[in-house]
Amino acid sequence: xxxxxxxxxxxxxxxxxxxxxxxxxxxxxxxxxxxxxxxxxxxxxxxxxxxxxxxxxxxxxxxxxxxxxxxxxxxxxxxxxxxxxxxxxxxxxxxxxxxxxxxxxxxxxxxxxxxxxxxxxxxxxxxxxxxxxxxxxxxxxxxxxxxxxxxxxxxxxxxxxxxxxxxxxxxxxxxxxxxxxxxxxxxxxxxxxxxxxxxxxxxxxxxxxxxxxxxxxxxxxxxxxxxxxxxxxxxxxxxxxxxxxxxxxxxxxxxxxxxxxxxxxxxxxxxxxxxxxxxxxxxxxxxxxxxxxxxxxxxxxxxxxxxxxxxxxxxxxxxxxxxxxxxxxxxxxxxxxxxxxxxxxxxxxxxxxxxxxxxxxxxxxxxxxxxxxxxxxxxxxxxxxxxxxxxxxxxxxxxxxxxxxxxxxxxxxxxxxxxxxxxxxxxxxxxxxxxxxxxxxxxxxxxxxxxxxxxxxxxxxxxxxxxxxxxxxxxxxxxxxxxxxxxxxxxxxxxxxxxxxxxxxxxxxxxxxxxxxxxxxxxxxxxxxxxxxxxxxxxxxxxxxxxxxxxxxxxxxxxxxxxxxxxxxxxxxxxxxxxxxxxxxxxxxxxxxxxxxxxxxxxxxxxxxxxxxxxxxxxxxxxxxxxxxxxxxxxxxxxxxxxxxxxxxxxxxxxxxxxxxxxxxxxxxxxxxxxxxxxxxxxxxxxxxxxxxxxxxxxxxxxxxxxxxxxxxxxxxxxxxx
Numbered sequence: 001x002x003x004x005x006x007x008x009x010x011x012x013x014x015x016x017x018x019x020x021x022x023x024x025x026x027x028x029x030x031x032x033x034x035x036x037x038x039x040x041x042x043x044x045x046x047x048x049x050x051x052x053x054x055x056x057x058x059x060x061x062x063x064x065x066x067x068x069x070x071x072x073x074x075x076x077x078x079x080x081x082x083x084x085x086x087x088x089x090x091x092x093x094x095x096x097x098x099x100x101x102x103x104x105x106x107x108x109x110x111x112x113x114x115x116x117x118x119x120x121x122x123x124x125x126x127x128x129x130x131x132x133x134x135x136x137x138x139x140x141x142x143x144x145x146x147x148x149x150x151x152x153x154x155x156x157x158x159x160x161x162x163x164x165x166x167x168x169x170x171x172x173x174x175x176x177x178x179x180x181x182x183x184x185x186x187x188x189x190x191x192x193x194x195x196x197x198x199x200x201x202x203x204x205x206x207x208x209x210x211x212x213x214x215x216x217x218x219x220x221x222x223x224x225x226x227x228x229x230x231x232x233x234x235x236x237x238x239x240x241x242x243x244x245x246x247x248x249x250x251x252x253x254x255x256x257x258x259x260x261x262x263x264x265x266x267x268x269x270x271x272x273x274x275x276x277x278x279x280x281x282x283x284x285x286x287x288x289x290x291x292x293x294x295x296x297x298x299x300x301x302x303x304x305x306x307x308x309x310x311x312x313x314x315x316x317x318x319x320x321x322x323x324x325x326x327x328x329x330x331x332x333x334x335x336x337x338x339x340x341x342x343x344x345x346x347x348x349x350x351x352x353x354x355x356x357x358x359x360x361x362x363x364x365x366x367x368x369x370x371x372x373x374x375x376x377x378x379x380x381x382x383x384x385x386x387x388x389x390x391x392x393x394x395x396x397x398x399x400x401x402x403x404x405x406x407x408x409x410x411x412x413x414x415x416x417x418x419x420x421x422x423x424x425x426x427x428x429x430x431x432x433x434x435x436x437x438x439x440x441x442x443x444x445x446x447x448x449x450x451x452x453x454x455x456x457x458x459x460x461x462x463x464x465x466x467x468x469x470x471x472x473x474x475x476x477x478x479x480x481x482x483x484x485x486x487x488x489x490x491x492x493x494x495x496x497x498x499x500x501x502x503x504x505x506x507x508x509x510x511x512x513x514x515x516x517x518x519x520x521x522x523x524x525x526x527x528x529x530x531x532x533x534x535x536x537x538x539x540x541x542x543x544x545x546x547x548x549x550x551x552x553x554x555x556x557x558x559x560x561x562x563x564x565x566x567x568x569x570x571x572x573x574x575x576x577x578x579x580x581x582x583x584x585x586x587x588x589x590x591x592x593x594x595x596x597x598x599x600x601x602x603x604x605x606x607x608x609x610x611x612x613x614x615x616x617x618x619x620x621x622x623x624x625x626x627x628x629x630x631x632x633x634x635x636x637x638x639x640x641x642x643x644x645x646x647x648x649x650x651x652x653x654x655x656x657x658x659x660x661x662x663x664x665x666x667x668x669x670x671x672x673x674x675x676x677x678x679x680x681x682x683x684x685x686x687x688x689x690x691x692x693x694x695x696x697x698x699x700x701x702x703x704x705x706x707x708x709x710x711x712x713x714x715x716x717x718x719x720x721x722x
Contacts, residue, residue: 064718065711068518072112072710075449075514076703079107082119085404088157092127101126103442104153106145115704119145124442133440149197150204150215161204161213163195170195172213172266182268186217191273192264193218199400200251200302200311201261201286207294212265214297216286219260251284251302252310252615253667253698259308263288263297263324278328283320287341292349292374296325298333300340300354306630310615310668313499314363315339321354321372333372334379341367342401346410350374353382353413355401360628362542363619364501366396366535369413369428382413382428388472388534391457394426395419398503398531418532421455421475423505451516452480455506458559464551466528469540474533475526476556477506478564479516489568491721493520494557494587494595496527498578500549501538503531511710518714521567523560527552527583543625545579546645550586554594570596571721575713577601578669578698582647585677588658589650597720599659599713602666602698605673607642613670651680657687659716661709663696689716 054062088102103124111118125137145151149170150163160175169187173180186195196202196216205214250259261284263276276297279285283301291298302311303318311317321334321343334340334356343354352372357365369383386396397417405413413428459473466472484490493515497504504524512522526532527549529541541548553574561569574595576584581603588598604610611620611634621628624641643649660678662671674690681688691712693705700709 065715068711068714069112069707071517072510072514072707075510075517076110076112076706078449078508078510079109079120080508082106082108083403085153086408087153089408097130099128101128102157107142110703110706112703112707115702115707117703119148121145122443126440126442136440136442139443149195150202152204152206152213154206154210155208156210159210161206163197163204163215174268182271184266184268184271184273186266186273189273190220191275192220192262194257195264196258196261196286198255198258198312200255201258201284203286203288205289207290208292209294211268212294213268214288214290215264215266216261216288217264218258219262249304249308251308252312254312255310256665256667260284261286263299276324276328278324278330279322280330283322285322287343289343289345291323291325296323298323298343298345298352300343309618313502314616315341315355315357315365315367316360316363318359321352333377334370344401344403344405344413346406347408348410350410353401353405355397360618361622362501362538363616363622364398364499364531365538366398366531369397369401369415386534387536389419392420395532395534418503418505418530420457420532421477421504421506421526422532423503423507449513450482451513452482453506454478456556456559458552458556460528460552460555464548464555466540466544466548469528469536472528472533472537472540474528474530474537474552474556475504476560477504477524477526478560479512479522479524480564480566481516481519481521484519484521484566489571490519490521490566491571491573491717492557492560492567493522493717494553494572494574494584495522495524496553496574496576496580496583497524497530498576498580499531500527500529500541500545500579501531505532514710515714520717521564523556525553525556527556542622545582545623546586546647549579549583550590553583554587554591573597573599573717573721575599575601577603577700579604585647585654585658586650588656589647589654592653592655595656597659597717598656599661599716600674601661601700601709602663602669602671603660603674603677604646604669605677606646606648608639608646609676610670610673611639611642613672615667648676648680651677652684654681654686657716657720658689659712660688660690661700661712662690662692663698663700664692664694665696666698668698687720 084103084105086101087104090100092098092100103126105122107120109118109120120142122139122142124139126133127135147164147166148162149165152161158176162173162175164171164173169185172184172186174182194217201216203214203216248259250256263279263285264273265276266273280301282303282305284304285299285301288297288299299322300319301322309317317339318337319340320332320336321340323331323333337359339357339359341355343352345352351374354370355367356370357367366385368381368385370379371382372379383397386394389395397415399417401415405415411430416423416425456476456478457473458476481490495512504526512524515522528537529549557572561567572595574584574587581600584598584600585603585605588595607620607624611617614620618628620642624645626638626641658681660674662674664671678688678690693700696702696705
């Protein structure tokens with residue numbers, strides 16, 4: 001790479017994933033007025049053999065449940081891409097300059113019969129000449145990835161490392177051309193606790209010599225014993241007798257039991273594991289990679305003092321980029337007082353690109369892309385924060401960088417990010433002039449689902465403007481059935497994302513697709529505060545939750561009903577999770593005569609009572625326009641502000657039937673939030689139903705839970721929209 005950093009953002013933004021086209025398969029849909037009683041759905045998966053002797057209404061209910069399950073099973077089975085990487089690039093003919101490139105893709109797929117998420121891989125072989133793909137060889141059958149936590153191909157591509165969990169043990173495996181070459185039982189070696197596999201800390205990286213592997217695991221804890229002693233390598237924590245019941249912090253929702261990560265190196269020749277010493281005690285290391293020539297490691301250190309805050313879905317946690325040499329000397333490479341993530345080393349080991357954001361404030365934000373020069377030990381900004389973007393133009397970076405984002409010539413960095421109602425792919429280049437990029441479809445599904453769908457940009461009316469951030473617009477995506485019944489207008493389901501700093505993109509959404517196939521139109525709203533519209537839009541929501549976001553969603557509904565005459569304004573339901581559930585409950589409280597039914601997953605109901613139970617206590621202050629620091633104590637004024645912006649103050653006005661779905665192990669939004677609304681509605685004889693998933697967290701992400709939630713939501717809407 002030239003010594004100057006890449007300087008130009010090429011406007012090579014490609015079309016969003018459009019899986020909703022070329023309809024080839026139609027599933028039979030029932031008319032929306034086929035309803036069921038307000039009962040808990042039966043557990044039967046198919047037809048009851050005695051169905052003909054059941055009352056007609058019960059027969060219809062069983063048939064409806066079966067159809068709903070079949071539609072959801074069909075929509076959730078489509079694979080979702082996880083990653084793609086080039087694992088081999090060989091010159092096969094020097095005369096014609098023909099190269100053979102092997103691409104490995106990894107996918108996730110839900111199996112509703114077993115209630116599990118499966119993972120599989122596909123390999124594609126590309127024959128290229130003069131940088132043009134001339135032939136794509138068939139991929140063959142997919143390979144099931146079983147019990148795999150992490151995996152990584154070596155730099156040469158000749159060996160492949162896997163960390164796998166089986167029968168309570170974690171193993172490090174090395175695979176070569178002739179099968180399994182080496183196995184280390186990491187559990188039996190007893191040098192550390194569980195290996196981290198999450199997105200916030202985990203890594204698995206080959207050293208340049210391909211004789212060592214770098215990964216992250218929980219620090220080993222030794223139970224009290226008269227003969228125990230702490231290891232000098234820093235890998236053990238000795239617990240005294242009086243400490244056996246001491247509270248151990250972790251990193252919150254989705255990271256339970258993960259508290260003190262350590263950097264681990266597996267030496268394949270010695271069949272041993274060592275723990276890197278020298279990490280500052282006030283940070284927790286993760287996202288590590290090897291420094292040039294394997295002389296040390298580079299890692300992200302998350303501040304863990306004075307106490308840990310929830311890390312998942314939060315890009316605003318104080319952290320820094322560090323270099324740690326083999327002697328235990330540690331040096332900070334990035335600025336202080338910022339958040340850092342996604343460090344990626346260039347193939348020539350001369351550059352590190354990473355993402356940087358602000359600490360506190362919005363818990364998800366537009367990020368800077370930074371470039372660290374390993375030779376000159378200097379940092380520069382590649383892509384700055386985008387405050388606002390012109391329509392359809394680059395709107396900033398909101399997502400982690402791909403693990404292999406660099407091109408082989410060290411001249412380009414590839415990434416994807418939200419942009420209005422889309423997700424787009426682009427690249428940075430050190431080349432000053434614009435250049436063409438060719439897209440080649442290496443293969444795809446045999447069946448494509450089709451819907452009528454329409455993206456939209458909406459400008460708030462003057463009375464709903466945010467005068468500190470005037471001129472902002474927001475987005476929405478409308479899905480409609482291909483062939484709705486002509487004799488009756490289509491009911492509308494308003495689907496609201498959580499976050500609130502998240503995003504609906506025009507890509508595959510199994511829930512929205514299944515609802516549409518069952519006869520509903522679905523409106524997915526990207527209200528002001530969503531990602532993909534610039535940092536101004538994100539910051540405009542601070543202090544305005546429960547007002548600006550509520551009005552945006554309702555404005556999108558009114559705009560849609562005005563412009564889509566096939567939709568029924570008398571049959572509008574609303575659904576959402578987390579902050580989306582917060583907004584759904586606000587809408588049925590603030591507009592009690594408009595919305596006919598509500599379904600909320602782990603909703604925020606009372607921000608004041610949530611303050612002491614959430615793993616992201618800082619957001620409870622910033623969301624209502626207040627500042628936060630670790631030593632802040634609540635005041636009556638701050639609690640009043642939180643209460644006044646919460647749906648619970650509108651509970652007495654709610655008349656629409658409300659379905660609540662709660663995770664018993666939710667660390668982000670306590671399930672007692674939903675219980676608070678449940679009791680308020682029950683005491684007022686408002687129709688309410690509560691589903692409790694005792695082993696679930698905030699996302700309600702288990703396959704069986706997703707299926708049960710969807711079934712209950714559809715039955716609830718079908719009953720109460722007629």
